[in-house]
Structures are given as C-alpha cells and as structure tokens.
Amino acid sequence: MKSEGNGRILGRVPAGEQLPQERILNFNEVVLGYAVEQAVAEANRCLQCKKSPCMQGCPVGVDIPSFIKLMKEGDFRGAAGKIKEKNSLPAICGRVCPQENQCEKFCTLDRKGKPIAIGRLERFAADFERNSGKISLPKKKKSVGKRIAVIGSGPAGLTCAGDLAKLGYEVTIFEALHKPGGVLAYGIPEFRLPKAVVEAEIDGLKKLGVEIKTNVVVGTSVTIDELFCEGYSAVFIGTGAGLPRFLEIPGENLNGIYSANEFLTRVNLMKSYLFPKYDTPIKKGKNVVVVGGGNVAMDSARTALRLGAKNVYLLYRRTEEEMPARAEEVQHAKEEGIKFRFLATPQKFCGVDGWVSGVECVETKLGEPDESGRRRPIIKKGSEFSLTADVVIVAIGTGANPLLLRATPGLELNRKGYVLANQNGQTSKRGVFAGGDIITGSATVILAMGAGRKAALEIDRYLSIL
Amino acid sequence: MFRILNKEVLAPSVIRLEIEVPDIERKAKAGQFVILRIDESGERIPLTISGFNEERGSISLVFQEVGKTTRQLASLSSEDCIADIVGPLGRPSEIENFGTVACVAGGVGAAVILPVAQALKKAGNKIITILGARNKELLILEDELCSISDEFFVTTDDGSKGHCGVCTDVLNELIAGGQGINRVVAIGPAIMMKFVCKTTEPHKIKTVVSLNSIMVDGTGMCGSCRVTVGGETKFCCVDGPEFDGHLVDFDELMNRQKIYLEEENLALKSYETRDVKRTECRCKAQKEEGER
Numbered sequence A: 001m002k003s004e005g006n007g008r009i010l011g012r013v014p015a016g017e018q019l020p021q022e023r024i025l026n027f028n029e030v031v032l033g034y035a036v037e038q039a040v041a042e043a044n045r046c047l048q049c050k051k052s053p054c055m056q057g058c059p060v061g062v063d064i065p066s067f068i069k070l071m072k073e074g075d076f077r078g079a080a081g082k083i084k085e086k087n088s089l090p091a092i093c094g095r096v097c098p099q100e101n102q103c104e105k106f107c108t109l110d111r112k113g114k115p116i117a118i119g120r121l122e123r124f125a126a127d128f129e130r131n132s133g134k135i136s137l138p139k140k141k142k143s144v145g146k147r148i149a150v151i152g153s154g155p156a157g158l159t160c161a162g163d164l165a166k167l168g169y170e171v172t173i174f175e176a177l178h179k180p181g182g183v184l185a186y187g188i189p190e191f192r193l194p195k196a197v198v199e200a201e202i203d204g205l206k207k208l209g210v211e212i213k214t215n216v217v218v219g220t221s222v223t224i225d226e227l228f229c230e231g232y233s234a235v236f237i238g239t240g241a242g243l244p245r246f247l248e249i250p251g252e253n254l255n256g257i258y259s260a261n262e263f264l265t266r267v268n269l270m271k272s273y274l275f276p277k278y279d280t281p282i283k284k285g286k287n288v289v290v291v292g293g294g295n296v297a298m299d300s301a302r303t304a305l306r307l308g309a310k311n312v313y314l315l316y317r318r319t320e321e322e323m324p325a326r327a328e329e330v331q332h333a334k335e336e337g338i339k340f341r342f343l344a345t346p347q348k349f350c351g352v353d354g355w356v357s358g359v360e361c362v363e364t365k366l367g368e369p370d371e372s373g374r375r376r377p378i379i380k381k382g383s384e385f386s387l388t389a390d391v392v393i394v395a396i397g398t399g400a401n402p403l404l405l406r407a408t409p410g411l412e413l414n415r416k417g418y419v420l421a422n423q424n425g426q427t428s429k430r431g432v433f434a435g436g437d438i439i440t441g442s443a444t445v446i447l448a449m450g451a452g453r454k455a456a457l458e459i460d461r462y463l464s465i466l
Numbered sequence B: 001m002f003r004i005l006n007k008e009v010l011a012p013s014v015i016r017l018e019i020e021v022p023d024i025e026r027k028a029k030a031g032q033f034v035i036l037r038i039d040e041s042g043e044r045i046p047l048t049i050s051g052f053n054e055e056r057g058s059i060s061l062v063f064q065e066v067g068k069t070t071r072q073l074a075s076l077s078s079e080d081c082i083a084d085i086v087g088p089l090g091r092p093s094e095i096e097n098f099g100t101v102a103c104v105a106g107g108v109g110a111a112v113i114l115p116v117a118q119a120l121k122k123a124g125n126k127i128i129t130i131l132g133a134r135n136k137e138l139l140i141l142e143d144e145l146c147s148i149s150d151e152f153f154v155t156t157d158d159g160s161k162g163h164c165g166v167c168t169d170v171l172n173e174l175i176a177g178g179q180g181i182n183r184v185v186a187i188g189p190a191i192m193m194k195f196v197c198k199t200t201e202p203h204k205i206k207t208v209v210s211l212n213s214i215m216v217d218g219t220g221m222c223g224s225c226r227v228t229v230g231g232e233t234k235f236c237c238v239d240g241p242e243f244d245g246h247l248v249d250f251d252e253l254m255n256r257q258k259i260y261l262e263e264e265n266l267a268l269k270s271y272e273t274r275d276v277k278r279t280e281c282r283c284k285a286q287k288e289e290g291e292r
Helices: A036-044 A053-057 A064-072 A076-084 A090-096 A108-112 A118-132 A155-166 A195-207 A224-229 A260-269 A295-306 A327-336 A445-464 B022-027 B068-074 B109-122 B142-147 B167-176 B190-203 B250-257 B261-291
Strands: A031-033 A147-151 A170-174 A211-213 A232-237 A257-259 A287-291 A311-315 A339-341 A344-352 A355-369 A375-379 A385-388 A391-394 A432-434 B002-011 B014-020 B033-037 B045-053 B058-064 B084-089 B100-106 B126-133 B151-156 B183-187 B206-210 B226-229 B232-235 B242-244
Touching (some): A031 A118, A064 A118, A090 A195, A118 A195, A147 A155, A155 A195, A155 A445, A195 A211, A260 A391, A287 A295, A287 A344, A295 A311, A295 A391, A311 A344, A355 A391, B014 B068, B045 B084, B058 B068, B058 B109, B151 B167, B167 B190, B226 B250
Parallel strands (some): A257 A391, A287 A311, A311 A339, B100 B183, B126 B151, B183 B206
Antiparallel strands (some): A344 A355, A355 A385
C-alpha cells in the first residue's frame, strides 16, 4: 500500500476547478480535470486489488484496474482504448456518472474514505486521446448484413447503437430533435458537460458506421411497424422520460414559469444564453425559485445564476439527505451561492399582470416512508411563507412521452406509462427492445447506458437464433 | 438541408413557401404542423401546414413577417435551403361528415384552414366560409377557399371589401337566419377565435379552434405550449393544436403568447441593423465595381 512516511494513505489528488466567484459569470466547465502528473499520481494510488471490487459497481463493466494500470505506466491512449472496449462514451461518463455510488463506492480505499478518483481518471484518459487527435476505433466484427433501428440518441440509444455496430450490424439512430445526444445535448449544461465533448464522442460512433437521422419523430414521421417494413430486423426504443411533470398548483401557467426541460433546452440546445446572437430567447430572472432536488434542479439553479440572477432559491420538500442530486453537484451549487430551502414546498404561484411575482410556500416535516422508501413529506400547518420570484423553474421529474407509445400497437406499458420489458430489454412486441428511462423512469446516464448495452446483446442473441 | 421549391407573396408581408420534404408530405394530414429552424443559430418555430403536393413531395407553409425569424424566412427564395424541418406534428383535424360546417378564418388563419376545409368538403360536408382580414390587401387565398365553399363571405375591418366589420357579424347572422350549422372551425388570431367561440357557445354549436402557442421542441418535451382546456393543462403540440374552443382559456393563451415580446423586438432590431450593414456592403461593392 502506498503511504506517506507515517503509514497514512495518501488522499485523493484534487482536480482543479474554476473559482465559484469566477465561474458564475461564465458557462465554461467548472471542473478542469487533471494534468498529466496529477493523473499519474492518482493512478499510482490504485492498489490493483486482485478481486477488482470496483468493477461490480460499473453498470457497463469497464475493466477499471487494467485501464488504471496503463495510466500508471503513462499509456493514456492505451487506457482510453481499454475503457472504450466497454464504454463508448468515456469522456461523458467521466464527467457525469455518479461514481461515488458506483465504482468508487466499491473501491477498497473507500473504507478509508479515500477511494480512487476513477471518474477523474476516466475523463483524463478520454480527454487525452481526443486532444491528441488520434482516436482509436474499437474492433468491429464482420458485417452480419442486418439493419437495426435505434430510436432516440441519448445515452441508452448511443450505447446500444455503438455496441451493435461493433457486433457487425448496420445501425440507424432516429432522433426527433435537430441535434443528437438527447439529454446530453439539451439537458446537461455546458459548464458540466461541454457540448464539444458530446459531439466528439458521437462522432466516434459515426466513425464506427452508425448512421444518425435527425428531425425524425418515430411515431409520427414513421412508425415502428413501418421500420420493420423498410427492412430493419429489430428496433431499440431509447426515447427516455421526456414529458415534464408540473406541480399542478394554482398559477402554474403564469408567464415566467418554466419546466426544467424547457429552461435547459432553451439554454443548452438552443444556446439562448448567447441571445441575440442565437435567436432563441430566455427570460433572465433576478429572483429565481427552483423546485426540486435532483441533478436537473441543480443544473437549473446554477444555469439561472449564470444568466445573471441575484437570488436563486432551491426548494426541496425533504432534507438534504434524501436529495437525489449528486453530492458534488450540491457542493458546487452551495459554493456558488444557491440558497437551499429544505423541507419546504410551493402551494401557489402569485402573479401581477400575467407574470409570476412570487411563490407561496409551506414548510414540511418527514413522516413514514413512501413507496420509494424515502420518508414522505407532510405539510406543517401554520408555517406558510413566501418568496419573491420573477422566474420559476419546476424540476420535479419527468414521465414517459406517449407520442411513440400510442402509435405502436402491441407494445405493453406499465401503469405509469413506461414500456414493459424484461431485464434484458425485450418488450411485449416481437423484435422490439427498450432500455433506459423509458423503462425505469428518470435515472442516470450510466444506468441508461447499461440498459442499452444489455439490449444490444439481447438483440444480437435474438437475431442469431432467428 | 431542405430545399425551397417556390416562394409567393400572397399579401404585403404574407409569404407562401413550398418546401421539398417528401417524408413529411407522405404522412401529413390536414391540421398538423411542422417545426423548422432556418440555420445553426436559428430558433425552432411551429408552422401549420397549409398545402400538400404529392407529385413534388412538398408542403406549403404560409406566414406573416412579424419577428426576426419570419423576416429572415421571407428573405429566402426558391432554391435556398433551410437547415431543419420536422413533422408532421400534432393531432390531425377530425374529418367526417358533420353536415354543414362553417369555416371562419382570420388573417393568415386562412392558410391553415384551407386544407381542413378541403378535407371536410371531400368528406361530404356543406362548407360555409367566412374569410376576414383588416383590409382587402391582407385577404389571402380567396380563390382557393371560394372554390371549395358552398357559401362564401368576405369581411374586412375597414370595409374595403365584402362586409364591413368582423367575421362574427356574418356568423351571427347565419346562425340567426337558421342556417343549421352543425360545426364551426375557427382559425386565426386568438382574440378572433375567442369571439367566434363566444358567438357559438349560447347556440351550443361545437367549435374547433387551432391554437398557435409558443413551442420549442413540438413533441411534448418542454411544456412551453401549455394551455388550459376545460380546467386541465394540455400541451398544444401533442394534445392539439386543435381543441374544443368552448373549453379553451383564451386569455391565458394570449398572455402566454406575449412572453417574449421584449426579446422579439430586440432580435428584430439586431437583425435589421445587420441587414442594413449587409445592404450597405453590397451597395459599396457595386459602386466600386461601377467606378472600375
């Protein structure tokens, strides 16, 4: 075990970050990533455990010890190649995976509170390869002469497409928006995931032979049954959970109240933070209230701040402990001055001349656990308070978009409207597979990728026994 | 990239573009819309399809120059391309034989109502059309609409053609005259649709309206286009764009249409300055060429 003279284990090498007071004035990436020496130093902390416990925490099964070993030796491009055997989007995952709940949680050093920064190392390897301009392509099997349609170009669809291309299939991705990437393009902000990184990883898939057709809404532009008629042998549905939920409280349709989906899409996909250079407008609030406690709520709050808000309040109806957002994102949000109001929930929006002017809220306390296992918030009588707001962003989750599903006879849904599929992604409709948020409801990028990978293997199995 | 096949000026600042999009043409039905984006820095705007040409694999879109994007769109000509167009979006119009249908169109709404009226006529309905505009210069598609109508009325606010007044004057008279109207389709500015609904409501004549709310993706993802219909929040893009007009909260719709007025003015101003610069440059270049 590497240790200092007194036998203590060395702590994680911290990655550089933009200072909070600087970064709230720009949309550039907050975490700057490792320099070469830092990456090697961090890799050198790895114990190379025989049983590789870290790997059980990775939904796509990256060979973590092997890529870290290559990094110790300074072979960063080799490390990138090793990661890409299992993960076609390493620069993305290195940035947005919740490693603290996955690989790093299983790291032997986690018991000492100092797990290897696997995410930072993954990001470094991927960035190093991309910046070197010499991007290696994973091995591709001989063409099997079959076409697969992938619906949606988010993390699930991209992974499924990449894996199938490697297995020798001709893959076409259909994307409803004008740009591929799904939530990576419209949802996650530039300061957390630069769009150039997303574009580069998608380019990698195109080089593998994956074709991407944008501006196609499967369900209206073309149906799944028509895709089969056109000669596709199997279809993968990776459309995500894109239907925004609202609070359904009075005043919610006042001007200035956004769903997080709309707010983030305007800023990230349509680049409204560059208005009027880009044509899409956005309301820049002085006093912004964000409702919700997930990563999307953090992204919305931090984006509002960067658009020039003076005060950004974040209302969450449970405590910090129950918040689904990543610890790192919460930490960053706090450093930047987001004002958290835990155990509080909005009850009504007030308006002046059709525009939102404030939020009437009430405090909550936690009762018995609900079906999600988290303690249910209960309203505290007589605890009403109000907040001034000229922009409100509702980030309380999303549901399944029914557009494709209602146009697909034979596809069974569960009672929440998500697609029913077995653990390998097989749906009730022959030849149709699904994975990611469209099955599970809102989850993470890496879980969607894991589901895309499983479905790719299942599609390969299904087509080889046909 | 999608090619513009033809461009026509229907009225001052009202343009019709024919765009080659065979995949959309094949699928689209009356009442549906598309979303387009002119170029890389462009915004996504919804436009309801106003015509189809199967042979040429094209659709027609009619719009009025009001803001930066429509101004820029109007500056394009045939053989130019636009970056993105997606569709068909929204639910198609309900088309069946209802009996007698009054089609009430205001301004550019005439272009949206045309395919709906055509389909209703084909389904065997008697079509009464009331076409209104501020003045006779702004009346569009008169011949097309007249040719499929059993009865045809024109109204202008200033009386420069047809009845002097608004669409609802004629509609009121028709109803009072015992015309036996089974259904009304009203498409135009929100305020006009609101008053058509107010006219028909006491007579319990089902009135369908096509709403033009602000959208981003047009596939149910953003909720920008939410409207209150019968006390419930609906998404215009996937639940509409057509709704039972008697249930629509028009005041909310009109309020929401104003969200970006300030920004739209700014964008237009900045575009016009750029445009003037471009024109100046060209003039200068021509002048220099002339001197040479």
